[in-house]
Amino acid sequence: MNAASLIAENLSWAPRKNQPLLLQPTSFEVNAGQVLGVVGPNGAGKSTLLRMIYRYYSPSSGHILIDGQDIWGMPPRSAARKVAAVLQEQPTSFGLTVREVVALGRTPHRLGYSTPGARDADIVDEVLSRLGLQSLSFRDLLTLSGGERQRVMVARALAQQPQVLVLDEPINHLDIRHQLEVLALIRELDLTIIVSLHDLNMASQICDQILLLENGHTIGFGRPDTVLTEAQVSEAFRIKARREYLRPSNTQHLSFHLPDQRNTI
Numbered sequence: 001m002n003a004a005s006l007i008a009e010n011l012s013w014a015p016r017k018n019q020p021l022l023l024q025p026t027s028f029e030v031n032a033g034q035v036l037g038v039v040g041p042n043g044a045g046k047s048t049l050l051r052m053i054y055r056y057y058s059p060s061s062g063h064i065l066i067d068g069q070d071i072w073g074m075p076p077r078s079a080a081r082k083v084a085a086v087l088q089e090q091p092t093s094f095g096l097t098v099r100e101v102v103a104l105g106r107t108p109h110r111l112g113y114s115t116p117g118a119r120d121a122d123i124v125d126e127v128l129s130r131l132g133l134q135s136l137s138f139r140d141l142l143t144l145s146g147g148e149r150q151r152v153m154v155a156r157a158l159a160q161q162p163q164v165l166v167l168d169e170p171i172n173h174l175d176i177r178h179q180l181e182v183l184a185l186i187r188e189l190d191l192t193i194i195v196s197l198h199d200l201n202m203a204s205q206i207c208d209q210i211l212l213l214e215n216g217h218t219i220g221f222g223r224p225d226t227v228l229t230e231a232q233v234s235e236a237f238r239i240k241a242r243r244e245y246l247r248p249s250n251t252q253h254l255s256f257h258l259p260d261q262r263n264t265i
């Protein structure tokens with residue numbers, strides 16, 4: 001098993017020293033192989049938290065431990081073998097093919113400026129096939145649709161063979177089928193996953209744990225049904241949330257209403 005536990009201890013962030021914290025100290029623990037969903041309104045601090053985990057923002061306080069090792073206390077290349085990220089902003093690849101972009105995921109595993117070996121090529125082939133991208137291997141990344149490009153970014157992250165995979169709103173811009181495919185993939189990967197999602201019902205379905213943020217504060221952490229309660233969701237998003245049971249499956253489903261209107265979204 002490649003997955004590792006992740007512990008965040010007292011993690012906070014401000015853009016500069018002596019500036020107000022935009023993410024207040026937060027602590028949580030994700031067991032190896034579990035999926036943590038990070039949810040909350042716009043500007044709550046979801047991407048900020050994720051950026052500290054994939055080593056883009058340095059924490060103002062606290063630690064992030066992967067299998068007990070502080071990722072900010074190790075060389076960047078070692079951290080890149082532990083954590084990979086799929087971001088909302090996708091790189092402009094200037095003429096790179098899909099295969100070349102996915103092969104970039106192997107960089108942290110190569111020594112110095114060594115060229116990719118047969119094992120690197122096998123791993124790239126394996127992830128291209130896993131994500132159904134073989135037929136697009138030699139296409140320029142920039143000619144792909146948004147959904148296809150998103151799959152390439154997931155493939156590049158998997159080629160990195162991380163223990164923790166961070167995904168920042170991975171299903172934005174995807175049609176329903178591709179949303180479901182990416183979510184199913186997230187569920188089946190043998191990795192520890194930290195994913196920010198706007199769709200609370202989807203988050204409930206695929207996540208083992210939920211971290212609910214609002215305005216930089218942690219409002220809740222735990223199992224989806226204990227965190228995404230009508231009261232907490234209503235307060236965090238300043239709406240009225242109602243929990244319903246869909247028939248015949250009896251699946252729980254949150255519906256949302258503006259407090260002063262009857263219309264349901």
Ligand SMILES: Nc1ncnc2c1ncn2[C@@H]1O[C@H](COP(=O)(O)OP(=O)(O)OP(=O)(O)O)[C@@H](O)[C@H]1O
Pocket residue numbers: 015022040041042043044045046047048049
């Ligand atoms: N480098 C920065 N300098 C100043 N403010 C920042 C910086 N990075 C993030 N912020 C601010 O921190 C707050 C949280 O931003 P963040 O992107 O983490 O929110 P989010 O929950 O991901 O929002 P969204 O759902 O809109 O993507 C916002 O007010 C944002 O403007």
